[in-house]
Amino acid sequence: MAPSRVDDDKSEAPKTSYDINVPYHALSEEYEKRIKGRTEFPEYLPVWEEGLWHDDFPVFEFHDPALRADKKKPNLFQGGVAAVPITPRMGTVLTGVKLETLSKEAKDELALLICERKIVVLRDQLEFLKTGPQFQVEFMEHYGKLSQQPVTGAVKGFPQFHIIHRDGNEEEIEHFFKHKMTTTIWHHDVSYERQPPGYIMLGILACPDVGGDTVVADMSMAYQRLSPVYQQMLDQLRAIHTSENLIAHAKRAKGVVRADPIDTNHPVVRVHPVTGERSIFLNMEWIKEIIGLKDLEAESVTRFLMDQVRMGHDFQARVRWEKHSVVMFDGRTTLRQFLVASVDEPS
Template identity: 30%
Template sequence: MKVIPLTCALGAEIQGVHLAEAGRNADMAGEVKALLLKHKVLFARDQDMTDAEHAAFARIFGDLESHPLAPSTDSEPGIINIWKTPDSPPERYENAWHHDATWRELPPMGAVLRCLECPPVGGDTMWANMELAYERLPDHIKETIEGLKARHSMEATFMAAKSAKERLAMKARFPDPEHPVVRTHPETGNKSLLTGGFMTHFTNYHTARNVRFGQDWQPGASALLSYLISQTFIPEYQMRWRWSPGSIAIWDNRCTQHYAVMDYPPCVRRMNRATIKGDRPI
């Protein structure tokens, strides 16, 4: 196995292996898991996998979960289709910086994304290191956000274009959870920013520490929220991956955000994803 770091911030490409073997080989699985903790995002090209092998490989990290709005493959319920065509709806959800499914009480640990078909140019995916984003914050910002919590919402994002009945039914199924703004990684102990496109507002900002008069709350909280979300925009924290059929990305959703670049319509982009169940952020 050859491991090639891709940027100074995060990401490495694995060469010389067939990752499907890790689903059957405990030693190889352990090596891949250790590399993921180190590099946060792993990539491999020319991986000829079936959906069953894709799911088996992803399960080395944990059990898989479905998505309430994305269809699963017929043969493997743990694999969802993220397929875009010229006829796809105009709504755009992936082209925003986000951790996957922070609208869940237990957001995913990570995911394994496999490219089936992609445009000849365009359709890249970007990732950002949220541990680095936290580490390099000014000290006074770290002090301000210590202990701060925020709401994350499916209703305000995926469901916004749906009817009120559909929107409220989904909110009843997935009530907006509260997560810490600074998360501690359960395996490494490292701290990172837990922000992203599903975060709507802080839940415990309105205190005497932050608010002198009631009118301080809205501008103060909004400016801080925007500032924290903007940390993913810093190129020094990012990397960008150009897809090819048969390539695979594996990421740690607990300490990275990602962004699917929507620059390719009217081309076709077909991706299959295995999403790995996670735990409650602390």
């Protein structure tokens, strides 16, 4: 492994900011001492380990666990497990599930439920969160090869974790709003990877009583709402996704960088391997170009589609976070955005 890299470029960081919830530097000793006495899970505070370098994953064959699942889901829905829909079309809240005890068959059925409902919220997962990083990595390996973030903080010894951490830094917030009107941005996770994640897990260790919700859009329904003519045009298009801006910003912020920037070619419309649904795979964060279109044409297509997502409240679901909840998303058919809870309270 090559050593981690810090760029010597002294120029000003680009206006695009990834600072909110995604710091680039180790926490100060003073802050660490203060927060470690308050947090229930100090082992999940973000670290930036030296000497790590992540080469791009080679393409691998993926066998979706949902294809093995019993469609009736008898192993998942047993022992008093209850399901409540978030909306009629997407999102399900499960209570009574103990993630740490699920059998392989139940994990497969959970995968199928995620494919069908796009989002599954699992309440009261304290025991799963207490199992620790090693167990959680092994749990998620059931759902595929794990991604490794190129610039952000992770759990010590486990680069597969992406830690979202608010430290109450008001200066950081003020800097962000010098250039931005809102903290929200519709995004796919690491869509620049050759094989972006299909299944994504988020666990909440601490959160405010209100606020901080996550809004999720169903990109298969966004596709279905388009006219057949527009669908046919999108079906022919491919886009270049890139991590260039992310890497450049981290370097100029004097942060640790663990990977070279990558450009990847993906179809604008993807076909889901389990449900067969067609969904739009485009965002405003990682897209470098749409192949074959001029810049203004590509911008027009992207802005039109993102406007439909922003206005499409009838194909969105809002996840309200509760302490010790775990949420699993289908990364192939959803876009999401987070809503910052407050600007003066660490979480």
